[in-house]
Amino acid sequence: MLDFIKQPWPWYIAGPLIGLTVPALLLLGNKSFGISSSLRHICAACIPANVSFFKYDWKKEAWNLFFVLGIFFGGLLASNFLANSQPVQVNEKLVAELAGYGISNYDNLVPTEIMNWSSLLTLKGFLLMVIGGFLVGFGTRYAGGCTSGHAIMGLSNLQWPSLVATICFMVGGFFAANLLLPLILSF
Amino acid sequence: MVQRSFSFANMKYLLVGTLFGIVFVKAEIISWFRIQEMFRLQSFHMYGVIGSAVLIGMVSVWLIKKFKVKTLSGEPIFIQPKQFNKGQIYGGVLFGFGWALTGACPGPLFAQIGNGATVIVVTLLSAIAGTWFYGLIREKLPH
Numbered sequence: 001m002l003d004f005i006k007q008p009w010p011w012y013i014a015g016p017l018i019g020l021t022v023p024a025l026l027l028l029g030n031k032s033f034g035i036s037s038s039l040r041h042i043c044a045a046c047i048p049a050n051v052s053f054f055k056y057d058w059k060k061e062a063w064n065l066f067f068v069l070g071i072f073f074g075g076l077l078a079s080n081f082l083a084n085s086q087p088v089q090v091n092e093k094l095v096a097e098l099a100g101y102g103i104s105n106y107d108n109l110v111p112t113e114i115m116n117w118s119s120l121l122t123l124k125g126f127l128l129m130v131i132g133g134f135l136v137g138f139g140t141r142y143a144g145g146c147t148s149g150h151a152i153m154g155l156s157n158l159q160w161p162s163l164v165a166t167i168c169f170m171v172g173g174f175f176a177a178n179l180l181l182p183l184i185l186s187f
Numbered sequence: 188m189v190q191r192s193f194s195f196a197n198m199k200y201l202l203v204g205t206l207f208g209i210v211f212v213k214a215e216i217i218s219w220f221r222i223q224e225m226f227r228l229q230s231f232h233m234y235g236v237i238g239s240a241v242l243i244g245m246v247s248v249w250l251i252k253k254f255k256v257k258t259l260s261g262e263p264i265f266i267q268p269k270q271f272n273k274g275q276i277y278g279g280v281l282f283g284f285g286w287a288l289t290g291a292c293p294g295p296l297f298a299q300i301g302n303g304a305t306v307i308v309v310t311l312l313s314a315i316a317g318t319w320f321y322g323l324i325r326e327k328l329p330h
Contacts, residue, residue, distance in 0.1 A: 019242065020243060021245075029200075039317075049319075051322045063197050066203040066204065070200065073204070074206065075211065075299065076302070078211060088218050093227070094223055109212070116306055132288030132310065133313030135281050137317025141317070142282075142328065143281075144275060152244055158245070165278075166279075168282075172279065172281055175287075180287070181287060
């Protein structure tokens with residue numbers, strides 16, 4: 001049984017489990033699934049700085065912070081007790097492309113050659129981690145949600161603005177992965 | 188006492204989050220490599236994950252509405268509708284850029300840190316900074 005759990009889980013197990021988060025949160029406490037809001041609550045709690053967007057009672061939304069803390073613990077538990085000992089298996093074309101940029105270590109979920117503490121001070125690392133992270137935080141809040149709030153919760157509730165947002169996520173992602181990322185990785 | 192009940196009431200969300208984080212890691216949804224495959228149409232995996240999650244979510248919400256299911260504490264279930272504004276376009280594309288570069292949306296950032304990629308703390312702090320900057324210049328942006 002444990003051996004079975006330790007293998008990477010296929011999409012048809014993982015996807016439905018993620019989908020079930022939607023009714024689970026609704027039934028447990030009338031909460032709409034969404035993760036990027038947690039970043040706003042962290043701002044409201046720690047650095048409101050008199051910005052009106054952060055002046056609200058974040059404690060009422062504290063469930064969201066507990067939820068993301070849980071995601072952190074889940075990551076911790078899975079890597080310590082349920083880890084797959086094999087490297088991530090990806091498409092050969094991607095392996096060939098990334099090899100050209102000196103990325104060949106698939107032991108971790110992030111590419112350790114370009115995402116590590118010392119590479120933060122390189123242009124490549126700075127663009128990928130610092131600028132990339134900034135765009136994630138800025139973009140999700142501007143869009144009013146992320147993959148969970150729009151693509152999963154919004155589409156589950158048949159909200160057309162969420163479909164617009166999801167399409168735009170994909171457009172931005174396709175553009176950046178195929179055109180921007182090769183430029184950045186070749187520095 | 189108030190503090191204790193506050194924390195206790197939120198423990199269930201900690202538990203759901205933990206299970207969710209385990210799925211994230213086990214299905215490699217938080218893998219930078221899997222996100223690159225998705226944006227190059229080199230694998231069905233992520234499309235299968237998101238597609239089946241949406242399908243199960245849709246059926247669940249439909250059932251909840253059809254049978255007027257209540258929460259465990261007996262409240263009627265209410266889902267805030269999403270209002271359209273241009274932010275979903277501009278912000279959506281900008282988030283897409285960040286998603287492809289970092290290989291993560293906000294949820295996976297937390298799971299990647301838990302999984303041992305400690306440098307992603309910087310990416311998370313930068314995402315918080317991005318959110319904060321949005322709050323600061325919000326009124327000047329087209330919506």
